[in-house]
Amino acid sequence: MPVLLWTDAMIFLLLATVVAAALWIRKRPHLVLPWQRVAKGSVGMVSLLLLSLFVLVGLLDTMHYRAALPEKSNGQTVYSAEVLSVFDALAKGIKSRSEKTYSAPLSAYLYAKESMETSDGKILRDYPRLRYGGIHLADPQHELLGDVLKRTVIGALAGLLIAVLLIAVSNVLLHFFLKVRTVGSSTVPEINKDNWIATFTNAMKIKPCRALLITALLLAMLLGVTVNLAAVYHVMGTDKVGQDVLYLALKSIRTGLVIGTVTTLVMLPFALLLGIAAGYLRGWVDDVIQYLYTVLSSIPSVLLIAAAVLMMQVYIEMHPEWFDTSAARADLRLLFLCLILGVTSWTGLCRLLRGETLKLREMEYIQAAQAFGVSSSRILTRHIVPNVMHIVLIAVVMDFSSLVLAEAVLSYVGVGVDPSTMSFGTLINSARLEMGREPMVWWTLAAAFGFMLVLVLAANLFADAVRDAFDPRLNRTEAVA
Amino acid sequence: MIAYLIRRILYAIPILIGVNLLTFSLFFVVNTADDMARMQLGMKRVTPEAIAKWKQQHGYDKPLLFNAQAEGMSKISDTIFFQKSARMFAFDFGSSNDGRNVAREIQTRMLPSLAIALPTFLIGLLIYITFALLMTLFRATALDIMGVSLCVLLMSISGLFYIIGGQFVASKLWHWVPISGYAGGLDSIKFVLLPVLIGVMGSIGSSSRWYRTIFLEEIGKDYVRTARAKGLSELRVLFRHVLKNAMIPILTGVVVVIPLLFMGSLLTESFFGIPGLGSYTIDAINAQDFGVVRAMVFLGSMLYIAGLVLTDISYTIVDPRVRLQ
Numbered sequence: 108m109p110v111l112l113w114t115d116a117m118i119f120l121l122l123a124t125v126v127a128a129a130l131w132i133r134k135r136p137h138l139v140l141p142w143q144r145v146a147k148g149s150v151g152m153v154s155l156l157l158l159s160l161f162v163l164v165g166l167l168d169t170m171h172y173r174a175a176l177p178e179k180s181n182g183q184t185v186y187s188a189e190v191l192s193v194f195d196a197l198a199k200g201i202k203s204r205s206e207k208t209y210s211a212p213l214s215a216y217l218y219a220k221e222s223m224e225t226s227d228g229k230i231l232r233d234y235p236r237l238r239y240g241g242i243h244l245a246d247p248q249h250e251l252l253g254d255v256l257k258r259t260v261i262g263a264l265a266g267l268l269i270a271v272l273l274i275a276v277s278n279v280l281l282h283f284f285l286k287v288r289t290v291g292s293s294t295v296p297e298i299n300k301d302n303w304i305a306t307f308t309n310a311m312k313i314k315p316c317r318a319l320l321i322t323a324l325l326l327a328m329l330l331g332v333t334v335n336l337a338a339v340y341h342v343m344g345t346d347k348v349g350q351d352v353l354y355l356a357l358k359s360i361r362t363g364l365v366i367g368t369v370t371t372l373v374m375l376p377f378a379l380l381l382g383i384a385a386g387y388l389r390g391w392v393d394d395v396i397q398y399l400y401t402v403l404s405s406i407p408s409v410l411l412i413a414a415a416v417l418m419m420q421v422y423i424e425m426h427p428e429w430f431d432t433s434a435a436r437a438d439l440r441l442l443f444l445c446l447i448l449g450v451t452s453w454t455g456l457c458r459l460l461r462g463e464t465l466k467l468r469e470m471e472y473i474q475a476a477q478a479f480g481v482s483s484s485r486i487l488t489r490h491i492v493p494n495v496m497h498i499v500l501i502a503v504v505m506d507f508s509s510l511v512l513a514e515a516v517l518s519y520v521g522v523g524v525d526p527s528t529m530s531f532g533t534l535i536n537s538a539r540l541e542m543g544r545e546p547m548v549w550w551t552l553a554a555a556f557g558f559m560l561v562l563v564l565a566a567n568l569f570a571d572a573v574r575d576a577f578d579p580r581l582n583r584t585e586a587v588a
Numbered sequence: 589m590i591a592y593l594i595r596r597i598l599y600a601i602p603i604l605i606g607v608n609l610l611t612f613s614l615f616f617v618v619n620t621a622d623d624m625a626r627m628q629l630g631m632k633r634v635t636p637e638a639i640a641k642w643k644q645q646h647g648y649d650k651p652l653l654f655n656a657q658a659e660g661m662s663k664i665s666d667t668i669f670f671q672k673s674a675r676m677f678a679f680d681f682g683s684s685n686d687g688r689n690v691a692r693e694i695q696t697r698m699l700p701s702l703a704i705a706l707p708t709f710l711i712g713l714l715i716y717i718t719f720a721l722l723m724t725l726f727r728a729t730a731l732d733i734m735g736v737s738l739c740v741l742l743m744s745i746s747g748l749f750y751i752i753g754g755q756f757v758a759s760k761l762w763h764w765v766p767i768s769g770y771a772g773g774l775d776s777i778k779f780v781l782l783p784v785l786i787g788v789m790g791s792i793g794s795s796s797r798w799y800r801t802i803f804l805e806e807i808g809k810d811y812v813r814t815a816r817a818k819g820l821s822e823l824r825v826l827f828r829h830v831l832k833n834a835m836i837p838i839l840t841g842v843v844v845v846i847p848l849l850f851m852g853s854l855l856t857e858s859f860f861g862i863p864g865l866g867s868y869t870i871d872a873i874n875a876q877d878f879g880v881v882r883a884m885v886f887l888g889s890m891l892y893i894a895g896l897v898l899t900d901i902s903y904t905i906v907d908p909r910v911r912l913q
Contacts, residue, residue: 405892410854410881413870520870542752567743568740
């Protein structure tokens, strides 16, 4: 039975918007131009590739369902109370193989000593073997390193092979597909109609294509190694209750993406509408809107978030009857968190848009439109909104990474997502005390911080690429320098 | 100038009322005065009489916003909102749920907060601007690119990493400073050192990059070319001309936060166990102590507005062309 949680709906809505926008832009050369500028930069494209990998995991994790239980009651199918996602089904292997407690990455032994009975009846205190990790080895102490190395090499080679095959196949397909349209620009490779290998070598002469290819191959090798090792080991160890840390970290990606994107989605209409209304209509409308955002921004944002989240928590606890599964409850809390973050973060964009609109409405083309008797609503939608869109886009991509980081901090303080929702913040929070253990348990923190760093870094670099391509002011200074 | 200041202060009053109303409604949408009393008296087996008594003692037995039974002006004044929230305009913060005077608590906790926030702010400013000026000096060279890449990398690292990592390395591994805690007087230095260091590290990436953008924008202007044409050295151009002219955008971002330094940092303080205003606020939020939350929000927004006014005044100091009227 498919389950549509609130944030799922938001994500699909967002996806539909992006696709619609892409189709809309494709037909309009002046809107395509800045995106072509983005496509010219190697750094931007490589980070986009990384980001899309994260998005893929997030999307797989967004398609939720409830599995049907084998036994039926009165002929009706009964569904499990646990909400699963497609990603869970794909990662079933590492999800189900949980150990007793901590174990180090790629280890065959538990991290805590236990009393065991040997075959001759003596009680021995030693590190027991894991239930799943490295179970295929007879003598892990001697075989482990060799086995890991062997699997790494095989995984890397297999990943490389698959990637090369995929790229070759897609190249052939693309070659025939592109044959129909002959595009000759610096971003689209020159096409040799008779020879697809020549097309490929032409593409490789373009810088981003080369960088993309190298990154893709490296990523494929990394993926191959991970998949091959994860089949028999816990690549990033296990946590206190024995769950695989790699699985937890991968599950956290969706939460980070939701916080980073849905927050902007909910705040964007407010910021756009109010900012433009204040700037264009001026007078008392401007006063009211300015008052509104000054009030909101003068409250320290952490305080506002913390207060709102705690209030919301009480509210949810008072209405348990609203939710049929615990996932639905955790999900609503996530959505609320996005809403609250949106409320605290729209003021900055609103102020920017108001300023820009104030500037635009004095422009000659707007005054000409007014003189021709074009209605206010038409001026706003035809002339003002398209001309502030670049500010909106830049703000959206720039906000993403700071929101992902903010989620971790808020969850750590205890005013973030539901403790049952897997997120980088809850992961770090659960691992905070493990640093004090002797010997130290470092892998949970390392996994959380590592994944977060890659995600945020890619987002930051991509945001820079987008800003450089869209900001008209930046382009001018570049031209001067 | 004075007329301007008076107008700004008058303008602050409706904003503060708005802030108060917002916190007030946020709190009472989900909590009733009964809930507060029950929370304070212990959740289970509380008699209605005890609740009524608590409400009467703490002044929560009135209607929230509008008292229909009262006469004339006291229709508005004889309410929880007026009695509790509006009083703060006279700096009467009332008492917290455990009966302590909030104003006195704020006074004693302000010092530890400042001891962390002020050095972080000053040292940070110095380092960020120096770093940004260096990058500007070596602009469009390998050094600049390396600097910017470093900034992007540093700003992509979660602030939690600096805190956890810093505590681990400096306190647990090297036994260099205590992990957390606070002491008055000269002893405070060893408690303050690590939080300040981590606070400076935490925003070195984003801040330096921001200052670099400001300087780069200035450096393309005509007066810089003139200064170079006069034969001034690049260092002199940067420090004498560019730095001075970049003051307006720098002040816009910096002066606003100065009054807020009093509030302390919620995160740092709760991590390092500093008994400042930040940890006070976090504790109050967790204990649902409305008296304290209300006072802190009020104080925070008042300081923010003061920061905005200070920003405007600082413009007149660095740029004689700016006049406030």
